[in-house]
Each structure stands twice: as C-alpha cells, then as structure tokens.
Amino acid sequence: MIIVGELINSTRKKIKEAMEKNDSEYIRNLAIKQDEAGADFIDVNAGAFVYDEIEKLAWAINEIQDVTKKPLAIDSPRVEAMAMGLKLHKNGKPMINSITKESERWKQVFPLAVETPALVLGLCIDDNGIPDEADDRVKIADHIINDLVKGGKNIQDIAIDPLTTPLSVNTTYGMTVINTIKGVKKNFPDVKLITGLSNISYGLPSRKQVNRAFMVSCMVNGLDGALIDPLDSVMMSIIFAAEAILNKDPYCGNFLKAYRKGLVVKE
C-alpha cells in the first residue's frame, strides 16, 4: 500500500496555527514522525490560507524537506501552488493532489499535469459534481485517464481517487467506492487507486472501526494507496495484516518487520 501521510494539512486547527506563526519545529516533527511511521508520501496543504497559500505552502515544503527524504504530495487545487511546489520539490517523485474534470480547473491544470513527471491524482468529479453511481464515477476516471495519456502522460504516473462520501448520507456509498475501484482497475490495470477513507464514517459513531473496515473492504477490491494518519498504529496494523491476508507479503515479511519496528500493535 502507498501510504500518504495526511497530517500536515492546514484545515486542521493546530497545523494552521503552526503555519501562521512559522512554527518549524511542529511541522518538522510531524514530518519526521510520519516518515518513521511508514508514510511513502508526506502530504502538505496550506489551502486554509486564502491570500497567502503559496507562501505558506513553500515555507512548509522547505521545512519538511529539511527533515525527510520522502517525496511530498502537493495538496492544492490551484495550478500556481502545484507549479511552485513541483519547482521546490527535491526528493524522488512527488504527487499532485489533486486534479478534477471540472472544465475550468481542467483547462488550467492539464498542461502542468502532462508535463510534470509527478504522480497525478485525479478525482472522480466533473461539472455535475460527484456522481452517486459507480458507473458514472468510472466514466469520469476514463475521461481523465484517456485525456492525460493522449497528452503524453505515462499511465503509471496517473492515480484516481474514487472519492469517499459518507454512509450516513447514503448507505450505497460504500459500494459506490468499491465498485468504482473495481471498474477503474478493470479498464486500466496500471492506474493507481488512492483515496482518503475517513469521510465514509462522517456522522456515524465508532468512526475508527468504520474506517478500518472500509480500508480492508477497499484493499480487497484493489485499492493501491490511502491518505491516512500513519501515526494511527492500529490502522497501520490492519493494513499490514490485510496485505498478508491478500498474499501480497510473502512469509509475512513486511508485517513482521513492521512489528519489530513497533509499527504494528501488540494486540
């Protein structure tokens, strides 16, 4: 699984405060912790700063890159922010989080998305919003993928987010995500499926258990990566366990190595 550490996001109050006062130590510490906990990408988002997003994002990117060699997921819908983030990026292949099929955004971001070697995450949303049905989400994904490939993008550098919406709004939404994952994988086996899962449990009690059950449900159906809190060691344990169960971890080697490192809980 591709683990995208989601913690450095300005929509979280403490992160916004840390970014406001340029609290290097707080941001760096979270980057180090997520790195050590097994994150493959460190997400960085400064979108809560309406007027100085780019400045705050640049500051955070530099802080994070001073303490980790992990690539970053540059998290912004704005093409200027993405372009700046890609320029500052140093280590490995970054991720662009994210693009959509909304006409205005697409026009702006398409040239950058095909030009950059970064992994580009496309959301299943267009001018009509997020469809309720999996088939319609798969159609949007098809358009994103086909257009990017026609533009010259390497298909292995494309990821799709099926978009997780709350079960409390509609009990069909779990299966919508699962069927979107299956549908995109069927059409494009080389495209990666990556999503943030915690929306599934919005409005329900026992959110952590719902999120864990949803993680496994999606992994069984082909999910390649997730935006999560990698410091949630129970969730990380569930992910390592699911990889072994799905025969993607010979001799349970990664599971046992993670356990010895303290990344998998004892009970």
Next chain:
Amino acid sequence: MIIVGELINSTRKKIKEAMEKNDSEYIRNLAIKQDEAGADFIDVNAGAFVYDEIEKLAWAINEIQDVTKKPLAIDSPRVEAMAMGLKLHKNGKPMINSITKESERWKQVFPLAVETPALVLGLCIDDNGIPDEADDRVKIADHIINDLVKGGKNIQDIAIDPLTTPLSVNTTYGMTVINTIKGVKKNFPDVKLITGLSNISYGLPSRKQVNRAFMVSCMVNGLDGALIDPLDSVMMSIIFAAEAILNKDPYCGNFLKAYRKGLVVKE
C-alpha cells in the same frame, strides 16, 4: 452476519473446569452474555471429555437452554453426541458443527445429517486432509452439498466451512479461504459460508488485528457467518460496520441500534 458464539468450548481451560464441577452459574452466565452481545447461535462443545462427552454435553445444553432462547450449535464430530444434542434441543433451528467428507465419519453421520432439519456445517476436509488449494476445497464442498441434496436435505440448511489455516504456515492461506468462499458461493448461492477465523493469525503477533482484517476480507467475498467471541466488542463493531459498507444495512439501522445497545464501541 450469522454470529456463532464460540465461548462455551471445553478446549478452553475455564470451560473444562466449569463442566468438570458442573458449575451452572459459569456456563449460564456465558450463555446469557453471548446472547445479549448478539450471538445468533450459542456453540456448545464438550469434546475435551473423552469418556463422558455425551453426559457433559447434555448437561451443558440443558443449562444453556434454561437461560437463553437462542438456538445452539451442537459442536462435536461424534454422531451419538449430535443425535443426543438434537433430541434435547428446544428453541429454533439448531446447527450441527460439524461434518466432513472423511469416509468413515461421512458414513456414520450422513443419515442423521439429511434427516435432521438442523443447519449442517460441512468442513472442506476429506481422507486426504485439508487441501492447500481453493479449487480442491471447493470440490470437497461440492461433494458434501451434492450428496446431502441427493439425500433430501434442503440446500438452505447446508453450510460450508472453508477452513481457516494459519498465514504463518503459508502466506497463500488467506486467499485460499477467500477463493473457497467465492467458489462455493458461485456454485451454490443458497449455501451459507461459515467459518472460525482466528486460526488465520496463529503464530503471528497482533492477532486481533489480523483476525479483524481477515473478517472483513471474508465478508467482502461472501462470508455469511463466523464462529467468534461475541464479547469482543471491537470485532462486533467491525462486523456491523462492514455490513453497512457492503450495503447490507439500510440507513445503517442495525449499526446504530447496536451502538445504542452498547454493542458497538465508541471509538
């Protein structure tokens, strides 16, 4: 999900002790607790008593039936124990746990299995033992089901246990169970798939997380029921959550009802 409460099993030391000294209170209390926690069947096993299994099983069945109206899973490989248990059984449709395709056992148990209206659980094992490959387990299931149906058994009163064996022995065993579930469901959609899951994590650390991830992996692929400890409220939460995710719980009604009853954990 069909929850079979597995706690009253004489292979557990405390249960054996309670059965030895006819400790009614201990057994009754466990029956009540499993009933309240949402068990659909209460499993009862006295197999650790080599010479007086039948006597101990009869005693336990009567104790349990004094305090719960839930049907029992009569847990013995011996036809005499099953027959006695079925005679004593009072409430609802019991389960026979279990029969196999081993020639000697099959000969003895077949007449009882087709005659009783009980749900009969057949294990994917024959004279050659438990096959490593899912296809071979599915073949054994086919034989069990076809033979029972030819004998007059209602197909909806047949359940198959794919048999869970440890990942620590072979990392393919998770997928073997998953593919056995899928294979049997494909051939016989009306047959129920029920298994004990905890063997999957034998020899690994973090057993509870492995068991939880395995539960969801199996549910996604069609598992209908499981032998578990229903007092493990995190596992019960995961099961309720998975049912909602898989769109088997309209408006998350059962999930929320279970939460209000205290059967789903808060976090």
